[in-house]
Amino acid sequence: MKLTGSQIVCEVLLDHGVDTVFGYPGGAALNIYDELYRYQDRITHVISAHEQGATHAADGYARATGKVGVVFSTSGPGATNLVTGIATAYMDSIPMVCICSNVNSELIGRDAFQEIYITGITIPITKQTYYVNHIEDLEPALRDAFKVAASGRRGPVLIDITKDVSVAMAEFTNKAPLPLDPIPEIPQDTLQEAAKLINNARKPLLYVGGGLIASSASEELEALIDKADIPMVHTLMAAGAVSCDHDLNLGLVGMHGTVASNRAVDQADLVISLGARYSDRVALNPEKWARKATIVQVDIDRSEMNKNVYVDVECTADIKDFLTQILPLVNEAKHDEWHERTVGWTTKHRLAQGVPGYMSPQEILETVSDAVGEDAIFATDVGQHQMWSAQYLKHRKAHKFLTSGGLGTMGFGYGAAIGAKMGFPDTTVVHITGDGSFHMNMNEACTAVSYKLPIITVLMDNQVLGMVYQWQTAFYGGRYSNTCLERKTDFVKVAEGFGCKGYRAETIEELKAALAEAVKSDVPVWIQCVISREEKVLPMIPGGKTVDDMIVE
């Protein structure tokens, strides 16, 4: 049958099982939005306050559900407002299809009103871009976009459709999605070699990253940990890969990682990385990192091999596939001495001393975790509160901790929380933010209210850009340039103004009371937790340094 470009867009979405999209309309997108109006019984379009919020929502939706996130925008400023969100998804390998509209093709290149070369702007932050100015190219571009976004190492793609294409007609038939690129076959000798290394190691360690979450391989990972008695450390992106209650889960590794994790990396004789990319926040000093270990790197993306740290064995593979295949080759083992040493380091972990007169970040986050249970999804912004969330929330399951790891985007959290809640309406979603970050995205409260998404925002209000403030304290002689905000925002009132409920908590009792209300609420709730600006994120290994330079208090 013959369909318009706009209908083709909607039909291809349906072909890919898309029922929820995020976005913001405008002149160039009118035809597509007109069609979304007609498809509203099958495709829910969430209108955000700002296109950046829509991209973070599509991203959060993808992180929580494992599906491809979809976001729409108009031309010009609509398209440029997507950029931070696309870059955020790109850095964390989140599958996303962005569908932008552009001006009529005959106006392209003439600096027409709201014309922007968005396929050029987004080259370095997408896996692929498609500029569609002929109707016959539209369907293939859309189908390829979904395939590319979800294949191999996932990531965002962008399609830019000129307005005339959105009304032009073309022949169309519904089809199944294109098959994804096949996952690489693992050479037998690589598997044998890795298995031999594991079987001979005395101090083996698993270093787990976001790739494991993307591959949904938690069960397989735990099976390996248990069978061969191997401790694991995880990156920010892999919080919840295995429950924090597992004694061999040594916790976060890297700059703000646990003493146990960083020591274990330093002392291990074998490190196996699973979908982790040895970033500068983990391998702070790439030459000394895991200095005693043979390193096996497993990643779906060949270009990650040897990028930051030289490894001994490379294995380009899907993580789940690798774990499934290696498990039978690995001997049951006990590394009593190593086990006790590593686990011993975790128990020595001292309870962070709070600043007297204030709730400590640890108390707050543990209280929040206990109040919402292990199925809750957490989305964070960026700063100290993000690191505390990584350290102190009780991460028990994968796909439950949504945070901008690679780009570190302040303002990510609220959008991501909205996306997660759209994906899982019956799951409690908690947005953990800071006073700086919240001012970047609190506009999305209107979205949460309109769609009746009772997201709980826990605002860790230290009245400063805490993470930057901490560095100024440590490395800039206490010259607090532009980090002491002293804003007069009354969060409780602002919450009410948006149609949310607002609480202010200065004690754990007040926090517990507010949380008890929040979990029952059918509107979004903000809980402002007053904390001291002098709280630090610790431990800390300064950039370029090693575990020997770790600052613990």
Next chain:
Amino acid sequence: MKKEELKRHIIVILALNQVGALARIISVFGRRGFNIETITASPSNYPGLTRITIIITATDSAMDQVLAQVEKVELVKKVFTPGENTLYRELLLLKINAKGEDRERAMSVINVYRGRVVDLTSESMVIEVTGSPQKIGGFIDIMNEFDVVEICRTGATGIEVPGRTFDII
């Protein structure tokens, strides 16, 4: 990490001939901090595929990394570094101001390099030379004795002598 020496590397890429393909491929080099010395692009014998030849100076390990990154670009169908046994050619157009005796001296150099004079005025001459990048470099060195007003070279393209066949798509 050992200190590695910088070397010249030649990369051949076969990519879909689409709007923005070249920009995306080049962006990979810029993004990873490589300066491209020369680049040529032209249609290949595979319909719809452009053959791009790029020369960069980099360490071996940086080179491996950039190759892996280029391979990852969706539009790229094949990337390789040609073997030892490869013929490289480039084209030079060079303009000098020369009259009288200078002109005769220039002609003798041009003849040695099997160049051709493709334009001649009473003041100036435009010379065309093809050959390996080294030969072109040598020719330019010598011609610098004259009043050189303009130089343009295409950048190298290359082909392996025992033909390589590709398994594309």
